[in-house]
Amino acid sequence: MFHAGDIAFDTVTGDNVQVLEKIEVWGYISYKVFNPATGRVYKAIEEQLNMQGNLIQYDENYLRYVAMLSKIKNETAGGFLSSLSSGIIPLPHQLHVLNRAMKTNNIRYILADEVGLGKTIEAGMIIKELKARGLVQRVLVVCPTGLVTQWASEMQEKFHEKFNVILPSDYDTIRRLTDNDDVYGQYDQVISPMDSIKPIEKHAGWTYERVEKYNEERIYSIINSGWDLIIIDEAHRVAGSSGEVARHKLGLLLSQASPYLLLLSATPHNGKTEPFLRLVRLLDEEAFPNAKSIVKEQVAPYLIRTEKREAIDNNGNKLFKNRITNLVNLNWDERHTLQRELYEMVSSYVSKSYNKALRNKKKNMCLIFLLIIMQRMVTSSTTAVKQSLERRLNVLLTQSTHIGFLTEEDLDDLDIEDGVEEALEAISLNMNEEIEELQEIIAVAKQAEFQHPDIKVEKLIDILDGILSEDNGQKIIIFTEFVATQQYLLKLLVGKGYLVSFLNGSMAINERNEALKEFRNKSNVFISTDAGGEGLNLQFSNIIINYDLPWNPMKIEQRCGRADRIGQQRDVHIYNFIVGDTVENRVREVLEEKLDLILREMGVDKYSDVLDSEVAEYDFTEVYMSSIGKPKRVENNLYPIESEMKQQLENSKKYKDIIKEEKDLTKLVGKGSDFDVDAALRMMCAYYECWQGRDLHLIERIGINDEEIVKHLRTNILQDKISPLPSVRIKNFPNESGYFMLWELSISDDESGKRILPIFVNEDYVLRPMAGKRLMDVFLDANSVLTVGTVPNIREENYQKLEKLSMDFAYEAFVELKEKQTKLNQESYNKYMYALKLRMDAAEHIGIENIRRSRVEKLQIEKASIEADYKKGSQVYPDFRLMILMRLEA
Template structure:
C-alpha cells in the first residue's frame, strides 16, 4: 500500500516499489519495502529487516539500490563465512562446553553431555556410579546451556555435606560462581534485600536440600508460623524463576510415598524450571514405586503410573556408566587397583590406664543405652553410642565430650529432647556433627549419670597425663614403615578422624615428630579449604581431615589413606578412600584402617568384611561402595555396631540379618540396571575436543565482523584488544578457554550477547547485489565458478525469531562450475579454505546488474534442488518428535481417565472427567498447531571463485 501526499519524488518511489529490495545505509543490510509515503516533500519507507525480523521506518536518503556497485569488504564476507560455520557446528551438535572447561572431559562425561543436549528440553537423570564425576557432567551441561544462551538462572540442591564441593568444583573447573544459600542464614541477608525474595538476588545458587523441604508440623509451632517458614524456604525458592535446577543425590526425593516432605520438594522443584537434572548413583534401589516417583519428576506424561517403568520409557531419560566400563581418552581403564589393610592397635602394659578407660566407657555406654531405650529416650541412646566412638578415637576426644556432658548435667536448665525437627535421622550426619548436636541439646541425664561422668572424666585426665595414646603410637610406626616400603621420604599421607579434638591432638603429635601437617574440618570456609589443599599439594606431607572436612576433596596426588578411627558406616570409609581413589590417580591406592585389638568393633569389622567379600565376588565388584549407598545403608550398619556394643553375644546374628538386606539391595539395584542403556564408550570422543576448531571459527567471525563494521581489532602476543562499533571496549581477550585460563586472560565465548547476535542475525544476500570475484590459492585449476552458502530452516507460525542453529537449521554450501555442473564436496573445500588464516585470497572485482540477478536465480534453483533433502531430514525429525509427544500424551490422558472412572461419587467423577476432556482438547489443539511448518531458504553469501595462478 502506498500513501502519496504532495508527491514530488516519483523517481524515488518508482525505484523502491512495494515488495522490492533496497540497501539500508542506516542498518547496513538489505531491507524489503513494505510501504511508502511522501508528506510535505519528505519520502519515507516502512521496511522489513530480515536479520531481526522486525519492521522500521527509513527516510529515502538512507536507502540505495541493491544493484548499485558497492564495495562489500572482504572482512564482511569472512564474517559471513565464519558465522555460518559456527551455526553449522551448533546444528551438527558440536558441544561448546568441553572446548573451554578447565578439565578435559572423559568419554563417559561427553556421552552424558551429548545426550542431555540431544533433545529440545534438558530433563535427565545422570546415574553414573560413584566416583565417575556426575558433578563435572552437570557443570558441562550448565556451561553448554549458558553458551547457547538458553539459561541464566541456575539452582543446585544438594545434601548439606556436598554444597561446599559444588561451589568449589564449579569455580575450579568452569569459572562459574555460585552463592551458597540456606534459609537459616537469611536473617544475615535481610539488611541487603529487605523483605524481598532473597533467592532472586543471585543468578546461581547452591542450597542444602533439607533446609528447603516443606515442614508439616513442629512442636510448639502454630499453623501461621509453619506457613511463614515454608514460604521463605520452598515458596520463595520456587517463585524465584529458575532456568535450570540440579538435584544431587536425587534418589532421596522419591520418598516412601507421595506425601513425604522430600517428594513434595522434588515435585515443586520439577515444576519450577524448564530444565532439570537429577543426579544419583543408585536411583532404583529395588524400590520401583520410589523410582517411578523420581522419574515422574522428569516427565509426568511419560511416567503417569508405575506400569510405565520399563526399559523403552526409562532409557531415553537416563545416562549411566559403570566403573568397570569407564575408560580414558586412550581407551585404558579409568581406575587404579586398591589395597586395603586392617591394622590392629595392640594394648601394651604402658597403656593399661587407657585400656581401663575404654572398658569403663563401654560399660557406661552399655548400661546407659539400655536404660535410655527402656525409657524411650532415643536421643540419649544416641549420645551413649557416641561416647563409645569418642573413646575409640582418642583420650582427648572422650575427655572433651565428658567435660561438656558434665557441665550439662550440673546445669539446672537441662531439657528433654530439645532437638529440632530435622535431627531425627542423626545417622545421616557424621560423628562430629552428631556430637555437636547432641551435646548442645542439653538432654537430661540418667540416674547416677553425673557421678559416672565425673569418674570417667577423672580417668580420662589421668590417661592424658600419662602420655601418648596406643593408637597414636601405632600411627607413627605405620607412617615410618610405609614411607620406607614406598622408598619415598616425601610420601604424603591423608589421615581421617571422626572428631576435631582427635584432629587437634594428631596435628600436635605429628608436628612434634617433624611432619609438616595441615588440617581440614567442617568449620573452614571455602577459601581456607582451598589454602589447606594447596599447602598439602606442595610442602605439607600430612593432611588430617574430619569427614565433613574431606567432603569434595580431589587429592589424586596422594595415594595413601589412613583411617585413624573407623566410622561404623562403611560408605563413609569408601568416601574417605575416594578422596585419592579418583580419576587421574597414577598409583595403587593404599588404605590402612586402625582398630583396637580384642575389641567389639574389631569383631564386627572382621565378620562384616568376610561376608561383604562374598557379596563382592557374587556381583563382580571390588569395592563396598559398588553395592552400597550411604544414605540407605549407613544407618543399618551403625545400628549393627551399636547392638554389638550393647550385646556382644549377638554379633553374628545381627550381621547376618544386615548382609541379607545388603544382598537384597544389591540384587534390586542390579535388576534396576536393565532399565538403562549400556553402550560401549568411544575413547576418541574426548580427543575430538582437544583441538576442535570451533573457538577459532568464533575468533575469525568476531574479528572479521569488527573490521568490517567500523570496530577495532588490536592483535597482541596472546590476546586481542577489541573495540565494538558501539564503542564498548574489551581488553586482553582470548577466544580459547584453556589458554585464557593458563595465561590469565579474559575469555570470550558465545555466552557473550554480542557474539551471540553475530550468529543469530546472519546476513542475507539479495538478488541483484554485486557478487565479489576472488582468487584462492591452493585450489584446483579446474575450479572456476560460483560458490554460495545457504541457510535451510524449518519454521512454524508460532516462532518469531530463529536462533543460532540447532535441530531446525542446516547450512548448505554449493559450488556451481562455469559449465553449469554443481559440486558439493568442492563447495566444502572452498569453505574450509576461506576459513584458514594462511590462505591467500585476491579480490578481482565484482559482477553487477542483470548478470548478478541471473546468477542469483540459477543458484537459488540449485539450492532448492540440493537443499530439499536437508529440509526433509529436518521435517522428519520434527514429525518424529511430534509423534513421540502425541503417543506419550495419549497414554498419560488414558491413565488419568482410568483413575477418574474409579471415583465413587458420580457428580465428582463426571465433573473431573469433563475438566480432563477440556484439558485434552486444548493439548490436542496446541499439538496440531505445531504440525504447521514451512521451509526457509536464505542465501548468506555468493562469490565467484577461481584458482589463484600466482
C-alpha cells in the same frame, strides 16, 4: 550509483549493507539500506557508501575467521532446541538421559546414574530443553546444603542460567526488601537447601502456634509458588526411613506442587522396598499402589540409570580410570603405649555404658549416639577424643544434661557432625561414676598427646612426602569424620610447611567456595570432613587418604567418588588408614572373610575389599559396638547377621535388576556433536583479533552467550560484486582451480532455521558436490598452509551462473530444514499446550486466592503468546545469501 538489491560498504558503520531504495530529491541522492548484521534499516548518503566495494583487507586470518564463524553457527543451530544455549557436549549416557526425558509429555523421572556421572549436568540439559520449548519458566532446585554452591555455579557456568539461592537467613530480608510475603515468587529460578524448608513438628521453647507459623511461612509458601519444574537432589533422603520423617513430608509436598519433577539419586534403592516405594510414589502415586508394584517393568518408565562400568566417552572408550586401593595397617609400639592405653580405657567406658543404655534404647538414643561418636573418635585422633571427653565432663560437672529428642530414625540419617552437641548433653546413667571415669581417661589422653604424635601421623607424612617428591604440583585429599581431627591435622601439616586447605559442614557457602578455590589454585593438601565433602567435584586430584574409616562402607565409597568422576585423567589412588590391634580392625578382617565366603557361595564376583561390598548400604554399627571390649567375640557377634547379610545380597541382586536399564550407549557415540565449542570460540576470536591487527590476548573462559561472542554470531557477512576477490592457494592439497563459496540458507529468523553451506564450482562452472566440505575442513584446520592474495571480481553473468548451480545444490537442504522446522514447531506447540494444561491445573490448587488468580492470568498471557509464536513458526521465509566468494588456485 547504486540500485535496489546492490551490496555496498558503509564506511561509517564498517559493514556491508543492502540497498533497498534510491531516494533523489532536488539533486540530493540518498539510499535506504538494510544492515543484516544488526537488522537495522536506515538512510545513508551517497558519499558514505563505498562505490568500490568493501574495505576488507583479505588475509589468511579473515578467511579462517569466516570459516570458523560459519562452523560454529552450523553446530549450534542443529539438534535439540537447547543446543544454542551452552557449550556442553553431552557424553553418550547424558545424551541418553535427554532423549529419554523428552520422549513423553510426562516428565517425572528418577535420574539414577551412579556417583560421578554428572546428574547435575543432565538436569541442566533438561532444564534448557524444557525452557527452549516453552514448557517451563519457574524452576526450583532442592538439595542438601553442601550442594547449593555446586548447583548455582554449574547452572551459571555451564548453562548460563542464573539461579537465586534462598537460605533461611535470607527469608526475612527478601520479604522486607520486596514488601511481599511471597518470597519465592520474586524469582523464577531458585535453589533452596533441603533441611531449611522441611516441616518441623516441634521445636524447643516454641508453642504449637509458632511451629505452625514457621511451617506456613517456610514450607507452604514455597509449595504454593507455582513451580513448573522441581528438582530434588540426593532424593533418597526424602524417601525417609518411615512415612512420618520430615524430609519425606517435604518430598510429598513438593511432588504435588509441580507438573514436572526430577529426583536425582545415585542410590535410589538401598535394598529395602519400602523407602524405594515411597520414592517412586512421589512420581506417580497411582502407578505404585503397594510394594507388589515394585517390579522392573513398572519401574523402568520412571527411572533412567547408567552404571560406571557402562559409561563411555564420545570415542566409545571406557570413561573412568582405574581405582587402586591400599590398606595402610599400623601397629602400636613402645612409643605409643599411652595411646594404646587410651584406646582401651575409652573402649571400656563405651562398652559398659552402651550395654546399659540399650536396656532403654528409646530413652537413651542421645547417649547411644554419643558413645558411638566416642568410639569412632578414639581411632581417629587423640586430640579429637580428648576434646569431646572434656566437653562431656564439663556438661556433667555443670549438670547441663537434658533429655534429647533423637530417635532411631534420626540416627540413621544423622551425619557424624550434626548431632554432636545434643549428644554431649545426654542424660548420664550414673553421673558420679561417669565423672570419675572421664577424669581418669582425660588424664591419660593429655599424657598421650605429649608422649608421641598419633600413630597414623608418621605414616601420613611419609605418604605425603613421597607423593609430593614425585610431583610437587600434586593435589591430595584427606578425609576424616571429625572436625577436631581436621583441626589437629591442619595445625600439624601447616607447621611442617605444607600448603593446606580445609572444609567442614559448619562452614558458610562463601567460606566453602574460597576453600575449594584455594585448593584448586594454591594448596597441595585438602582436609575435609564427610559433611563438608558432600557434593564436591575434585577430579583434578587423584589421591585420597581416608585418615579414619567410617563404619558404613558407603560413606567411604562416597568419599572416593569425589575424585573418581568424569574428567579424571589419572588412576585414582586410595589409602585407607587403620590401626591394627583394635576391635575395629578385627571386625573389618572378619567381615571381609565372611563376605568373601558368602559371595563365592552365591556366585557373585570376588569380594576384594570393603569399599566394593555388595552390602555397602548395610551399616555395621551394631556389630562394632557389641564387639568393643570383647575382641574375641567378634565372630560370634557376626554370626546372627550372616543370614541377614545373605538376604541383603539376595535383595541387592534383585533391586539392582529392578533399577538396571538395558541400553546400548555405543549407538549414541557420534550422535552428539564432538565439536569443542569453547575451543572453536577461542580460535575464532583469535583469528578476528589478528585480522584486525590487535595483540592477541589469552581468553581463559569463554561462553557462547558472552556479549562479545553474541556480536560475532549475529554478524551477517555479505559478498558485494565490486570489490576484488580473495585468491587462495593451499599447500600440498590437490584441488582444481575454481570458486569456493559460503552461502547462508535460511527459512526463518531463528538461528535454528539457518545453515551455511560450503560449495565449490570449478573454473569451467561444473559443480563438485563433495569438494565444498573438503575445502571447508582445510580452512578450519589450523595446520593447513594458505597463501592469500586478491584477484579482480567476476562479471554479473558469472555470478548468476554460480547462484543457479548453488541453489540447485542447496534445494535438498532447504526441504530438510523446512520439514524439520514444521515438525519441531508442531511438537513444541503440542508439548507446551499439554504442559500449560498441567500448570493451569496446578494453579487452580494454589491455596492463596490472590496468588492463584495472578498465576492463572500469567498463564493465559503465555498461552496467547505461544499461539502467536506457533503461527509465526508455521510460516517459511526462504532466503539464500552469498557470504563469501573466493578464487581457488590449483
